[in-house]
Amino acid sequence: MSRKRVKLLVDSLTRSSKHFNKSEVECLVNLFDTLVAKASSHFAGAGFDRTVFRDTLHSAFGLTDEVMLDRVFSAFDRSNTGSITVVEWVEGLGVLLRGTLEEKMKCKIDLYANIWYLKPSKTSANIHLLAQWGHSSSCISSSSSSAWKQKWRKYKMGVKDLVEIALKKMDYDHDGKLSFTDFEKAVREESLLLEAFGPCLPDIKSIIAFEQKVFRETPK
Numbered sequence: 001m002s003r004k005r006v007k008l009l010v011d012s013l014t015r016s017s018k019h020f021n022k023s024e025v026e027c028l029v030n031l032f033d034t035l036v037a038k039a040s041s042h043f044a045g046a047g048f049d050r051t052v053f054r055d056t057l058h059s060a061f062g063l064t065d066e067v068m069l070d071r072v073f074s075a076f077d078r079s080n081t082g083s084i085t086v087v088e089w090v091e092g093l094g095v096l097l098r099g100t101l102e103e104k105m106k107c108k109i110d111l112y113a114n115i116w117y118l119k120p121s122k123t124s125a126n127i128h129l130l131a132q133w134g135h136s137s138s139c140i141s142s143s144s145s146s147a148w149k150q151k152w153r154k155y156k157m158g159v160k161d162l163v164e165i166a167l168k169k170m171d172y173d174h175d176g177k178l179s180f181t182d183f184e185k186a187v188r189e190e191s192l193l194l195e196a197f198g199p200c201l202p203d204i205k206s207i208i209a210f211e212q213k214v215f216r217e218t219p220k
Contacts, residue, residue, distance in 0.1 A: 009086065019094035027215050028093060032086045039083070047083030060210045061202035068200045071111045072096075097207050104194060104201060105187055109180050111200050166196050 010029055014022040032048075035056060039048035053076070054069045063069055076084050076092035084092070095103045170178055170186040170193065186193045195201065202210070 013087065013090050017090060017094060019098040020090065024215055025090060028090050029086060031214055032089045047081070047085045047088075049083055053084055057202075061206040063199065063202065065199070068111065072200050075107065075111060096201065097211065101187070101191075105180075105184055108194060108200065109183050166193070169193075170196070 006029065010022060010026045013025045013029070014020070017025055020028065035048045035052050039052045050070070050073050053073050057063045057069060057072065076088050078088055079085065095107055099107065167178060170182050172182050172185055173179070
């Protein structure tokens with residue numbers, strides 16, 4: 001991309017960005033170009049794929065849950081093309097790094113809703129769906145030892161108990177389901193509940209490290 005086109009792109013993204021200044025946007029565009037170079041040529045320089053996205057979030061923020069990372073990718077990939085464009089990259093990072101509490105709550109409940117195969121506009125989750133969040137993708141095979149199977153059963157029961165406790169605490173209208181209204185009220189009373197059903201947002205330490213690394217030099 002020519003310098004003129006990069007400048008026009010940075011100016012446009014800066015005007016639309018709620019969270020980054022011009023210098024920061026330019027740094028994120030430069031990082032985007034670096035990631036695109038790692039991606040499959042299938043996208044012809046227009047974006048980078050799911051693998052590069054997951055590797056980047058794992059390396060930068062320590063996020064490891066594959067199911068959640070896939071949902072975060074889908075949240076970034078609003079055009080549903082299977083790749084992240086530069087606009088989606090900058091706007092997505094705005095919420096991930098510097099989003100308001102409202103933006104982060106909306107992001108989290110949408111991700112949970114998608115994981116539970118529910119429509120975000122009708123977000124609710126019963127205890128059984130919540131308990132599935134603790135289910136490992138690596139199932140216990142028939143050849144596993146009885147001792148290991150017993151440990152696995154105890155683990156699943158422990159997860160279910162924790163989920164039920166969390167749901168009971170957050171289910172303000174006592175309907176056995178978690179609505180966005182319930183979630184919002186619970187998080188406003190106790191911010192730690194934002195990550196109650198699995199981490200998908202980077203912690204403050206990794207955010208600071210990422211920003212120091214990416215924004216340490218003002219692009220010329």
